[in-house]
Amino acid sequence: MGHPHFRLTRQETDTAFGDAAAGRTVVLGDEIGSGSSATVYRAKLVHAWGIERPIAVKVFDATASDDRDAVLGTMAAAARGVAQLHHPNVAQVYEFGVLDGARPFVFEELVDGASLPTLIADYESKGQRVPLDLALFLGVEIAEGLDGARTGAGSCDGASGGRMCLVHGDLSAREVLLSKLGEVKLTDFGGASAARVVSSIRSYSSVAKRAATIAPEVIGGDEPGPRSDVFSLGTLLWEMLVGPRFPRDLEDASVLLHARAGYVHTTVFDPQLPAPLKAVLRRALDPDPSKRFPHAGAFAFELRRIALAMGVGDGRVFLRYAVKRLRGEGAPDDAMPTGEIEAVPTSSDLVVATPASGTVRKATRAEPPVS
Ligand SMILES: Nc1ncnc2c1ncn2[C@@H]1O[C@H](COP(=O)(O)OP(=O)(O)O)[C@@H](O)[C@H]1O
Ligand SMILES: [Mg+2]
Numbered sequence: 001m002g003h004p005h006f007r008l009t010r011q012e013t014d015t016a017f018g019d020a021a022a023g024r025t026v027v028l029g030d031e032i033g034s035g036s037s038a039t040v041y042r043a044k045l046v047h048a049w050g051i052e053r054p055i056a057v058k059v060f061d062a063t064a065s066d067d068r069d070a071v072l073g074t075m076a077a078a079a080r081g082v083a084q085l086h087h088p089n090v091a092q093v094y095e096f097g098v099l100d101g102a103r104p105f106v107f108e109e110l111v112d113g114a115s116l117p118t119l120i121a122d123y124e125s126k127g128q129r130v131p132l133d134l135a136l137f138l139g140v141e142i143a144e145g146l147d148g149a150r151t152g153a154g155s156c157d158g159a160s161g162g163r164m165c166l167v168h169g170d171l172s173a174r175e176v177l178l179s180k181l182g183e184v185k186l187t188d189f190g191g192a193s194a195a196r197v198v199s200s201i202r203s204y205s206s207v208a209k210r211a212a213t214i215a216p217e218v219i220g221g222d223e224p225g226p227r228s229d230v231f232s233l234g235t236l237l238w239e240m241l242v243g244p245r246f247p248r249d250l251e252d253a254s255v256l257l258h259a260r261a262g263y264v265h266t267t268v269f270d271p272q273l274p275a276p277l278k279a280v281l282r283r284a285l286d287p288d289p290s291k292r293f294p295h296a297g298a299f300a301f302e303l304r305r306i307a308l309a310m311g312v313g314d315g316r317v318f319l320r321y322a323v324k325r326l327r328g329e330g331a332p333d334d335a336m337p338t339g340e341i342e343a344v345p346t347s348s349d350l351v352v353a354t355p356a357s358g359t360v361r362k363a364t365r366a367e368p369p370v371s
Pocket of ligand 2: 035
């Protein structure tokens, strides 16, 4: 039987699909935001027959010409790896390309909602940390995304032309996108390797700003791996449940020093956190990678066990409400579903020991962000 636009024979499929694909148009919409190296737009991919798919278009800054090939190669490899995946906790990558020979771009799944820093800041502005049930839910979802990428994209011996090992490499709260449906999706896989390629042009202070979520061995120059992703997730849970890993007023040089030592506040473990959760966080945040969970899958398992033991159910509904509230679309606070566990209170004073000198100083907890 014929089809008005293409015939489904093996030989002709490619050309026919090629024609269909050529008819696509990208209609750029509003800017969603921009980060350290790219701007993200809401967009529509319009196909023939009026099929429209909402997407996010991310356009990176032009790469410097001296290491352009290396940067583009690394970014394309990361995009190829993620594009193979279909995992509920990883934002899908549809296309990778280069504009004007210098500006890499990706088309990816539009995660319409908010991102994790906004959620954390929202609770912080009320003097709270992220509620325990919500944090556990987020932790499990992020861990599942990391592990889905790790296992779904093949083994780590990409050297001999095998599939690359998908390590996130630069997991921070900014790379955790939260949808209005209560989904949690990771983005920007492979960022660290791209970052390393451009390290020659990166300033000391931008490294320092990102250092709070990077594993000590990676700061020291090791390749990121599944265990460094575990550490980064540990720092995110830490930030959600307890507070920033380093005091916010720490100078760049001290941040790097602390980060290299794998340092986390000594009074870290808020006594109000359940003991098994403290133990799990300690393990994830161990400065020695061999003592951490070997991969995020094992971390997810332990987090879920804790949630189950506490009788904490599915946190997705809370996340859905929280995202709506952040967007000013939600029900007022008092219409939140009951059953949400109280926000974990935070200590107002944290004692900070500087690892190198052994000196101890007091740091007050970060002020809520200015609005
Ligand atoms: N796939 C996506 N869907 C929706 N929003 C996104 C997507 N990817 C990134 N964003 C948002 O776009 C903004 C810029 O992203 P990005 O350039 O990755 O910044 P950063 O360096 O902070 O990670 C952020 O606010 C982020 O939440
Ligand atoms: Mg990002």
